[in-house]
Amino acid sequence: MLWVTWRQHRAELLACVLLLACVAVPLLITGTAMHAEYTADGVAACVANPAGTGCGQLVTQFLDRHSEWGNRFIWVALLPALAGVFVGAPLLAREFEQGTWRLAFTQSVTRTRWLVTRLIAVGAGLAALALACSALFTWWRAPLDAIDGRMRTTAFVIAAPSLVAVTLFAFAVGVLGGALLRRTIAAMGATLAVYLAVRLPMEEAVRPYLLTPLVRITDPGVTADPGWRPEHDWVVADGWIDATGHRLSDREETAIVREVYGGHEAVYGAGTPIERYLADHGLRHYAEYHPGSSFLTMQLVESAVFLGLAAALLAAALWIVRRRTA
Amino acid sequence: MTGTSALRFSGLGKRYGRRTWALRDCSLDLPQGNVIGLVGANGAGKTTLLQLAIGLLKPTEGTVSMFGRPLRMDSPAGLAEVGFVAQDHPLYRGFSVADMLRYGNSMNPRFDRPGAERRLRELGIPTEHRADRLSGGQQAQVALTLALAKQPRLLVLDEPVASLDPLARREFMKTLVEAVAEADLTVLLSSHVVTELERVCDHVVLLHQGRVRLTGDIDDLIAGHRMLTGPRTDDTAGVAGLIAATHGTRHSHLLVRQPVGMPAHPRWEANPVGLEDLVLAYLARPDTEPPQAASPPPPEPAGPGRRLSIVTDPSAAERQA
Known part of the structure; x- marks a missing residue:
């Protein structure tokens, strides 16, 4: 059974490894250079001791040079879709499409063992690949993460628990899609659609509230610039709050900005006039945020959600295959 | 070897959707050790019956038992008893023939890999070739070889030669007959x-529109039927066991089911019938009732005699003798 699984999926494994190698080479080259720069330019020293002279400028220059590429890792959020579309979806769909399921289901191996063996072996392979990707990306981004923390989307989606769990989820979507649709191309398309339909709202709307965010209320910023320091908090909502604890709606905020700037609502950011207005009217800033220390907890919660979904989908696929008749 | 049943269907029925019955009221007892041919037009329910027999389909009503036990296709032991070659003899794309053999070997505990390799060598099928690039006849041979190497007690083949040219058909049937021997x-x-089927089968089951029209040992069926030919008459009411009547301008031909040795009326000349004529006559019958024999059913078949007569390899015939 293991040999069969290997023989059926070795081409996919080879393609994945080649793809990983193609990505790894440029990342290793640029990453090594950036890591060297991070130490040599004194950015590392600034992260360790933010009060050092010129740290703000030094860090800003470093981020200017590297965060553009670093932020492109956001596309890693779509990487698991490849596992779902090209590995998960064909796993059963191809058997049904090419009629080989009749061959497979009439050998001396029960359907349960046949499918479970394949799911475990292929799933383990994908998990290992996801882990390798995660290690590579996380290593590359380490200097940026030391400055910005790991809670924000780009740093979060490349972390190992999340990437592995989401990869297995995408795989499960593909497997179930193949069991239901029995056509490879249809299953691939459906897998991509379902993956995006779950992943995007999950990252945009659900993850910020997987844990209850902390709330920080600060006085209007009439004080001087406190200087640069690493910012590991992930702010998921912010605005203004009045003395009664009422959070101002967008419309109320816009009205104030209009009032202060005489109708030019295009003025962006908290200029001093706004801050003065806030102070005069008893308004203060609030921010809902997740501290950098919540990283591991949130990783585990999100992974548990995706692994739970994956388990449910794979169980459904197994149920279908056990009941599947001509 | 004979006597016990390989497959027994009791009141078997399969419905697709709400009202389309692909198979209905099917009760059959298929003797062990025989080669059983399932005949019927396209859409008669042959594939449905075969897939019910091996558990690829679940019956809507009725039961299937195999070798005296209820069908257990969710256990490795139950699966190991059956070899199946599906209609289009599917093989994995991209697998070489050797890969397919290794596939069979790793999916079946009793797989006879050396035997399978020997068989393919004898057939001149190179094992290093990709299975899906072989000719249709060779693919069918590979599928049959895989099913045989599993060493099943029951081998089920769904239209194994339908897509093959006459030469490939003959080769395929030869392999099958040798394996049975x-x-x-x-x-x-x-x-x-x-x-x-006539050349390889001992037993025949005729399906028509989802129902069994005729079943029995081929020799007995042929012995139990005759074609009566005589001057044209429309009065056939008194003829015992009439199955079908065709009338020419001067002559009438009556296919009758009558006991062996029953004397025919002097006005009729009695001639033996071939299986094909028999099958066509039963298919043409308008009613859906299974025909009744004019006498009690013929005695038990006398062993695996018939298939030997068509063994083309004389050494195999001697082994059996």
Whole structure:
């Protein structure tokens, strides 16, 4: 059974490894250079001791040079879709499409063992690949993460628990899609659609509230610039709050900005006039945020959600295959 | 070897959707050690019956038992008893023939890999070739070889030769017959080509519109039927066991089911019938009732005699003798 699984999926494994190698080479080259720069330019020293002279400028220059590429890792959020579309979806769909399921289901191996063996072996392979990707990306981004923390989307989606769990989820979507649709191309398309339909709202709307965010209320910023320091908090909502604890709606905020700037609502950011207005009217800033220390907890919660979904989908696929008749 | 049943269907029925019955009221007892041909037009329910027999389909009503036990296709032991060659003899794309053999080996505990390799060598099928690039006949041979190497007690083949050219058909059937001669194997195969079956089968089941029209040992069926030819008459009411009547301008031909040795009326000249004529006559009958014999059913078949007569390899015939 293991040999069969290997023989059926070795081409996919080879393609994945080649793809990983193609990505790894440029990342290793640029990453090594950036890591060297991070130490040599004194950015590392600034992260360790933010009060050092010129740290703000030094860090800003470093981020200017590297965060553009670093932020492109956001596309890693779509990487698991490849596992779902090209590995998960064909796993059963191809058997049904090419009629080989009749061959497979009439050998001396029960359907349960046949499918479970394949799911475990292929799933383990994908998990290992996801882990390798995660290690590579996380290593590359380490200097940026030391400055910005790991809670924000780009740093979060490349972390190992999340990437592995989401990869297995995408795989499960593909497997179930193949069991239901029995056509490879249809299953691939459906897998991509379902993956995006779950992943995007999950990252945009659900993850910020997987844990209850902390709330920080600060006085209007009439004080001087406190200087640069690493910012590991992930702010998921912010605005203004009045003395009664009422959070101002967008419309109320816009009205104030209009009032202060005489109708030019295009003025962006908290200029001093706004801050003065806030102070005069008893308004203060609030921010809902997740501290950098919540990283591991949130990783585990999100992974548990995706692994739970994956388990449910794979169980459904197994149920279908056990009941599947001509 | 004979006597016990390989497959027994009791009141078997399969419905697709709400009201389309692909098979209905099917009760059959298929003897062990025989080669059983399942005949019927396209859409008669042959594939449905075969897939019910091996658990690829679940019956809507009725039961299937195999070798005296209820069908257990969710256990490795139950699966190991059956070899199946599906209609289009599917093989994994991209697998070489050797890969397919290794596939069989790793999916079946009793797989006879050396035997399978020897068989393919004898057939001149190179094992290093990709299975899906072989000719249709060779692919069918590979599929049959895989099913045989599993060493099943029951081999089920769904229209195994339908897509093959005449030469490949003959080769395929030869392989099958030789395999049956070598092992204690019951074979159930379907076809809409009666002449193919006549040469290899001991037993025939005729399906028409989802119902069993005729079943029995081929020799007994042929012995129990005759064609009566005489001057044209429309008065056939008194003829015992009439199955079908055709009338020419001067002569009438009556296919009758009558006991062996029953004297025919002097006005009729009695001639033996071939299986194909028999099958066509039963298919043409308008009623759906299974025909009644004019006498009690013929005695038990006398062993695996018939298939020997068509063994083309004389050494195999001697082994059996």
